[in-house]
Amino acid sequence: MTDSQANTEVAIFASFNALLIRDLRVYFRSRGTWLNPLVFVLMVITLFTLGIGPDPTTLSNHASGIIWVVALLGIMLSLDALFRADFDDGSLEQLLLSPQPLYLAVLAKVLAHWFITGLPIVLASPLFSLMLGIPATAIPALALGLLVGSGILSFIGAIGASLTVSLRSGGLLIALLTLPLYVPVIIFGSQFVQSAIEGWPLMPTFSMLLGLLIGAMVLAPIAIIGGLRLSQDT
Amino acid sequence: MSTVASNHSSQASQQEVEPILVLDSVSCERGDRLLVENLSLSLSPGNGIRIEGPNGSGKTTLLRVLAGLSQQYRGTVLWRGNDIRQSRSALATDTLYIGHLAGVKALLSPLENLSWWASLHIPSTKPLSKATMLNALSQVSLEAFANTPCHQLSAGQQRRIALARLYLSEHRLWILDEPFTAIDAAGVVLLEQRIEEHLAKGNMAIITTHQAMQIDGFTSCSLNAAQSEEANSQ
Numbered sequence: 001m002t003d004s005q006a007n008t009e010v011a012i013f014a015s016f017n018a019l020l021i022r023d024l025r026v027y028f029r030s031r032g033t034w035l036n037p038l039v040f041v042l043m044v045i046t047l048f049t050l051g052i053g054p055d056p057t058t059l060s061n062h063a064s065g066i067i068w069v070v071a072l073l074g075i076m077l078s079l080d081a082l083f084r085a086d087f088d089d090g091s092l093e094q095l096l097l098s099p100q101p102l103y104l105a106v107l108a109k110v111l112a113h114w115f116i117t118g119l120p121i122v123l124a125s126p127l128f129s130l131m132l133g134i135p136a137t138a139i140p141a142l143a144l145g146l147l148v149g150s151g152i153l154s155f156i157g158a159i160g161a162s163l164t165v166s167l168r169s170g171g172l173l174i175a176l177l178t179l180p181l182y183v184p185v186i187i188f189g190s191q192f193v194q195s196a197i198e199g200w201p202l203m204p205t206f207s208m209l210l211g212l213l214i215g216a217m218v219l220a221p222i223a224i225i226g227g228l229r230l231s232q233d234t
Numbered sequence: 235m236s237t238v239a240s241n242h243s244s245q246a247s248q249q250e251v252e253p254i255l256v257l258d259s260v261s262c263e264r265g266d267r268l269l270v271e272n273l274s275l276s277l278s279p280g281n282g283i284r285i286e287g288p289n290g291s292g293k294t295t296l297l298r299v300l301a302g303l304s305q306q307y308r309g310t311v312l313w314r315g316n317d318i319r320q321s322r323s324a325l326a327t328d329t330l331y332i333g334h335l336a337g338v339k340a341l342l343s344p345l346e347n348l349s350w351w352a353s354l355h356i357p358s359t360k361p362l363s364k365a366t367m368l369n370a371l372s373q374v375s376l377e378a379f380a381n382t383p384c385h386q387l388s389a390g391q392q393r394r395i396a397l398a399r400l401y402l403s404e405h406r407l408w409i410l411d412e413p414f415t416a417i418d419a420a421g422v423v424l425l426e427q428r429i430e431e432h433l434a435k436g437n438m439a440i441i442t443t444h445q446a447m448q449i450d451g452f453t454s455c456s457l458n459a460a461q462s463e464e465a466n467s468q
Contacts, residue, residue, distance in 0.1 A: 007357075008357070010360075011353075011357035011358060014353050014360075014361060015353045015354050015357075017353075018349065018350045018353035018354065018361075019350065019353075019354070021350075022339070022342065022346070022350040025341070025342060025346065026339055026341045026342065029341040029342075029383075030341060085339075088335075089335060089336070089337065089338060089339060089340065090333060090334070090335020090336055090337035090338075091337040091338070091339060093303060093331065093333055093335065093337060094331075094337040094351060094354065094355070095354065096303065097301060097302065097303065097326055097329070097331055097355075098326060098354035098355055099323055099326040099327040099355070099357065100354055100357070105354075229305075232298070232303045232304060233304050233305060233306050
């Protein structure tokens with residue numbers, strides 16, 4: 001009995017790994033998907049520095065808000081691709097019909113997507129900080145906040161992506177569906193960076209961000225599965 | 235009023251064994267058109283059903299209901315005595331569905347495509363060996379293209395990757411929607427042999443096709459679009 005239980009567990013993790021590796025392979029073979037959000041974020045931040053002007057104090061006053069909003073938009077724009085290709089080529093059908101738990105399958109897909117959108121933005125965040133004149137001492141906190149926050153953005157955004165996947169042009173609808181849900185992330189995310197810049201205690205906002213991430217990780221896949229199942233009925 | 239005429243060619247064997255799949259007055263509609271009305275049929279081990287009907291008569295809609303992809307139907311579908319609305323995983327473990335969309339990732343090779351599919355649909359303690367998958371690919375004469383990206387292959391070859399799953403599958407029920415589309419004559423003969431083998435092991439198949447098919451153990455069930463449209467307008 002325990003043996004067969006162990007076997008099922010092995011099979012479940014094998015399918016999680018297989019999906020993760022499959023999606024990462026597909027993303028790396030189509031360079032645009034993982035390069036576009038990063039280049040987008042970089043360009044918009046450059047535009048901000050040009051628009052606001054070169055005064056370092058004005059820039060760094062708005063820096064945390066700018067970085068968070070731009071990262072949010074970058075991730076959101078890439079979300080349409082999350083389930084679209086699977087829907088179009090029929091592999092979403094095969095995924096939904098699998099006897100393996102869908103919860104883990106969705107987790108694998110969102111994780112793979114985060115690896116190519118959220119993670120590059122986190123890794124490039126020191127560069128953004130320099131561009132916007134954030135003090136060097138606040139850079140680790142900014143990266144940490146983005147690391148947790150981009151995960152929340154990916155999970156919440158994936159709900160919007162799953163609900164709009166069967167529509168021919170879901171791009172703008174994703175924005176309308178997910179932007180209201182992004183409000184707490186923006187509030188606590190930019191608050192976190194601001195605290196780091198001002199030297200205020202970091203734990204209160206960080207624990208809020210962490211709580212949001214855990215909540216999104218646990219609850220979002222349920223909504224995503226519902227959205228994906230609905231997509232097959234239209 | 236029933237719009238379905240089914241001829242049972244193998245009545246003797248049907249009385250001996252319990253049917254595993256039972257449809258009780260199933261009706262499905264697509265948009266506002268009633269496509270299948272009060273369809274009742276049953277399928278027992280070693281038998282197959284061929285769904286016939288002109289284009290737009292609801293063959294695909296019916297197959298998607300039977301596979302558990304679509305929930306938009308009235309009536310009951312029982313798999314091993316359980317309603318498939320309730321026990322989705324029991325049906326998912328036992329069925330293989332190949333629809334119009336191949337479920338093949340264009341950026342991956344045939345081998346990689348088979349590999350992710352197998353880890354989702356063929357639960358086992360260790361991943362299928364490469365030799366097993368290469369063997370399945372050679373059955374559909376794709377062994378020479380095992381590592382070629384699928385977007386470089388023809389439509390027929392991409393279809394064959396999906397059909398290579400039939401050589402890995404031990405599922406009780408195969409649901410195949412137009413499996414012979416884009417397949418050459420020699421390929422069709424091999425596929426028919428494979429389906430025949432499958433039925434001989436006491437498994438089942440539900441197929442739609444417009445081509446002539448020579449396989450024993452198949453009963454046919456025709457969906458008549460003209461009649462159901464008439465009924466709809468009343």
